[in-house]
């Protein structure tokens with residue numbers, strides 16, 4: 001039944017193939033985004049930066065004088081004992097040194113205000129002794145911003161450029177909601193149907209072991225690639241980490257807590273709550289159990305239940321196909337938003353770092369994984385890649401493996417001809433725990449930070465620690481945008497690096513997130529092809 005669905009837009013017969021539609025939409029979206037990108041506006045005022053120690057804390061204020069009044073642009077307090085200021089605002093920390101207070105004028109102050117339906121983000125940039133610094137301030141209403149910025153907003157009304165950007169963001173978000181809407185029912189029905197289709201226990205066990213082995217091996221290959229390239233290129237050597245005013249709300253859990261948390265999630269106390277809350281790991285484990293126990297129960301009534309889930313799966317696949325047919329619009333919208341809101345300055349500062357992440361990802365995606373597909377799955381990697389392209393392009397533009405999952409399942413089954421028994425198990429689990437791109441990214445980012453920190457030199461043992469913790473972080477990261485950035489805290493902690501050092505790399509995280517998510521989804525898909533060939537087919541013929 002699963003293979004019978006013929007009017008599926010993913011495998012459009014007569015129409016222009018979906019991957020070309022998506023690719024074209026992406027390019028058009030990027031071009032519109034670049035045109036709409038409003039660039040940074042230089043501030044007409046002189047900005048005074050003051051930093052003072054008092055009563056165990058350090059206070060940083062940035063103000064301008066206007067008509068005898070002092071307007072606040074930025075005001076933050078830091079604990080005087082921690083090195084928070086050093087890492088968030090190294091240029092300010094350097095100016096302060098051991099003194100009680102320091103003051104200077106910001107060089108080349110610029111701003112870019114982004115407005116979306118849900119509020120405003122002020123991206124505020126300046127330099128001190130040539131070192132760039134970027135702060136982001138977010139608020140839902142202008143009145144919540146520091147006084148200078150709320151005045152700025154009233155003097156600089158939102159332009160058509162912002163309206164286009166905000167509209168694109170809204171359209172993109174609507175598409176994302178549609179994808180999310182189908183995801184949970186799709187995983188549930190697909191997984192139960194897949195497991196009941198596997199029949200005997202032995203086959204399930206083999207698939208489980210095979211899948212986990214694939215996940216771990218490929219993640220380590222990705223990590224190894226990252227380690228080699230970051231050591232070879234050394235993007236952080238001699239680099240000055242510019243400050244980032246925004247500190248990520250990082251996960252402050254320890255490694256053991258992360259592992260324990262994942263194990264707990266495997267056993268939902270209330271499976272219905274897990275479904276309602278979209279808890280992927282819980283849904284996966286419960287669906288597997290339901291499938292297994294349908295098989296163990298056997299008989300007519302169990303068969304009816306299996307049929308019900310199979311019918312549900314067919315309906316969800318159809319609904320997914322409809323959502324997917326809207327992908328070109330959603331993807332174009334995301335591209336407009338992504339390119340219209342990025343400032344170009346930070347790209348130059350972090351060019352080597354970005355290049356290292358990018359080259360390592362490319363190596364993993366075009367050398368390592370294709371070799372596995374050719375050797376273990378006995379498929380043409382190129383043809384397989386072309387079958388998966390709609391999913392990969394969507395992963396790239398949405399930066400979310402979870403949101404892409406419906407497309408991944410659809411492409412693997414309809415375009416690449418992998419059986420539902422394999423894909424229903426390998427893909428949902430993969431979208432949740434198999435993230436080669438994220439693991440690789442963690443390693444490169446953390447070693448980049450270490451290289452750029454004066455006096456820090458990670459030993460081999462520490463690099464191995466980074467490798468292992470990166471694997472855990474990638475397993476723990478959710479398949480949503482920026483999850484890898486949040487989980488990086490665990491890796492930084494493991495080798496004693498300060499969390500605030502993430503400051504600047506946030507600025508370019510979106511682009512790298514897009515690339516690593518495409519690699520995450522590509523690795524899940526390759527795993528599907530490998531497991532299908534090695535386990536499902538051999539079991540079926542044996």
Ligand code: ASP
Pocket residue numbers: 399400401402435437438477478479480481482483484485513516517520
């Ligand atoms: N965005 C990635 C994903 O969904 C996770 C990450 O941030 O690395 O796969």
